[in-house]
Amino acid sequence: MSGIFGVISKGDCAETLLHGTDYHSHLGTEFGGIAILGEHFTRQIHNISQSQFKSKFFEDYKKIKGNKGIGVISDFDEQPIYLNSKFGPFCIVTNGFISNSEKLAKKLLRKGISFSEVSRSTVNTTELVAKYISQSRNLISGIEKTLEAIEGSCSLLLLHRDGIYAARDKFGYTPLAVGKREDAWAVTTETSAFPNSGFEVTKYIEPGEIILINENGITQKKPGTNKNRICAFLWIYTGFPASSYEGVNVEMVRERCGRFLAKRDRNMEIDVVSGVPDSGTAHALGYAMESGKPYRRPLVKYTPGYGRSYTPPSQETRDLIAKMKLIAIKEIIEGNRIVVCEDSIVRGTQLKNFTVNKLWNAKAREIHIRPACPPLMFPCKFNLSTRSTHELAARRAICDLEGKDIEDISEYIDHTSGKYKKMVEWIRKDLGITTLQYQTVDDMVSAIGLPKEKLCLDCWMGNTQNAT
Numbered sequence: 001m002s003g004i005f006g007v008i009s010k011g012d013c014a015e016t017l018l019h020g021t022d023y024h025s026h027l028g029t030e031f032g033g034i035a036i037l038g039e040h041f042t043r044q045i046h047n048i049s050q051s052q053f054k055s056k057f058f059e060d061y062k063k064i065k066g067n068k069g070i071g072v073i074s075d076f077d078e079q080p081i082y083l084n085s086k087f088g089p090f091c092i093v094t095n096g097f098i099s100n101s102e103k104l105a106k107k108l109l110r111k112g113i114s115f116s117e118v119s120r121s122t123v124n125t126t127e128l129v130a131k132y133i134s135q136s137r138n139l140i141s142g143i144e145k146t147l148e149a150i151e152g153s154c155s156l157l158l159l160h161r162d163g164i165y166a167a168r169d170k171f172g173y174t175p176l177a178v179g180k181r182e183d184a185w186a187v188t189t190e191t192s193a194f195p196n197s198g199f200e201v202t203k204y205i206e207p208g209e210i211i212l213i214n215e216n217g218i219t220q221k222k223p224g225t226n227k228n229r230i231c232a233f234l235w236i237y238t239g240f241p242a243s244s245y246e247g248v249n250v251e252m253v254r255e256r257c258g259r260f261l262a263k264r265d266r267n268m269e270i271d272v273v274s275g276v277p278d279s280g281t282a283h284a285l286g287y288a289m290e291s292g293k294p295y296r297r298p299l300v301k302y303t304p305g306y307g308r309s310y311t312p313p314s315q316e317t318r319d320l321i322a323k324m325k326l327i328a329i330k331e332i333i334e335g336n337r338i339v340v341c342e343d344s345i346v347r348g349t350q351l352k353n354f355t356v357n358k359l360w361n362a363k364a365r366e367i368h369i370r371p372a373c374p375p376l377m378f379p380c381k382f383n384l385s386t387r388s389t390h391e392l393a394a395r396r397a398i399c400d401l402e403g404k405d406i407e408d409i410s411e412y413i414d415h416t417s418g419k420y421k422k423m424v425e426w427i428r429k430d431l432g433i434t435t436l437q438y439q440t441v442d443d444m445v446s447a448i449g450l451p452k453e454k455l456c457l458d459c460w461m462g463n464t465q466n467a468t
């Protein structure tokens with residue numbers, strides 16, 4: 001994933017840009033970048049895999065002057081990309097996952113367009129977007145045609161002498177919101193970037209909508225569509241608690257998720273409700289409020305030493321850090337029946353090795369795991385590209401139960417079926433816990449509160465609502 005932020009102000013915007021971009025640090029771990037337009041463009045990109053965004057840019061931003069700028073925290077590509085096009089020079093940042101990037105790159109290569117940026121994948125997708133846009137007769141039609149050609153998702157901010165063009169991907173998988181304060185306008189992935197800089201949300205950009213923000217305010221350049229399929233996982237795990245998407249706050253959704261989980265456990269005897277920090281915390285608070293049982297912290301995270309943007313290079317080191325990060329409090333655990341709310345179970349290995357084992361070692365009496373979403377069944381094609389099908393705990397269970405990989409897993413998706421129950425039991429045994437009960441799709445959708453057809457639920461249900 002990535003997070004993007006842009007600002008236009010009456011005076012210098014560098015400090016607001018630094019903080020606004022920094023508030024997206026939970027969304028990416030590889031590169032941070034900013035571009036500011038004053039008398040001319042200034043662009044800075046740093047690798048942030050071994051240190052935090054703020055520490056890399058803290059000295060730079062004081063030397064940069066300009067009243068409009070864009071920033072990005074990125075998991076894939078080095079951004080922003082600068083391009084001197086026939087529409088004049090511009091800088092661009094993107095957020096999303098372009099699944100047909102190679103096909104689009106080949107199309108441009110055939111036209112004689114070259115690529116210069118080095119990327120982990122074959123092409124830097126932000127450079128691809130910049131070059132695709134520059135093929136059109138003007139910037140608006142360039143952005144429109146590019147978003148149309150992209151499979152997957154891509155929202156973008158384009159910094160130009162006209163102002164900042166902001167466009168959300170055509171199905172709205174990735175969010176984008178506009179904020180205003182007395183002397184400035186801003187646009188952001190995470191609305192949590194707004195309050196401490198004095199911005200208030202004035203608009204959630206619609207899927208496929210293109211706007212221009214400049215000193216005069218907002219001008220709509222292309223209306224949005226009603227084909228919204230915003231990522232439901234933003235509320236469950238990836239989003240920041242203080243953020244809202246489509247007007248729905250993340251923390252409130254997580255609390256409602258926890259309440260739904262607790263409602264299904266009415267007759268269960270427990271002593272302690274807890275969550276795997278950080279994203280499991282709000283789910284657990286909701287569970288505790290609904291069940292009337294105390295929320296406590298049997299496992300605390302040593303945040304000072306292990307910020308989320310620190311990504312060690314080897315799996316061995318990553319495992320070591322995952323092990324060292326959570327510290328068990330024996331006084332809260334020993335002899336107690338503990339509910340542990342977790343955002344989701346992906347592979348299940350970290351949950352087993354670094355949460356469950358610590359609770360058993362500290363002599364928990366029972367451990368009841370409650371994921372806030374249903375079993376993950378499919379990798380993401382639009383946003384999070386890191387997991388593959390065979391890694392998922394549910395798919396490993398299905399493969400073992402069936403004796404092979406199977407194509408049609410619809411019975412395992414249906415939480416009322418016998419196969420679903422066998423799959424959950426397999427995962428429970430594998431984790432070595434007392435009980436395991438997942439959220440249902442319908443309860444998760446109710447917790448979010450948007451119509452089901454307006455959400456992407458492909459992680460759990462596959463591509464049932466064709467995004468065409």
Ligand code: SF4
Pocket residue numbers: 173230231232233234379380381382383384456457458459460
């Ligand atoms: S597949 Fe999952 S992670 Fe990807 S956009 Fe859809 S809900 Fe979000």
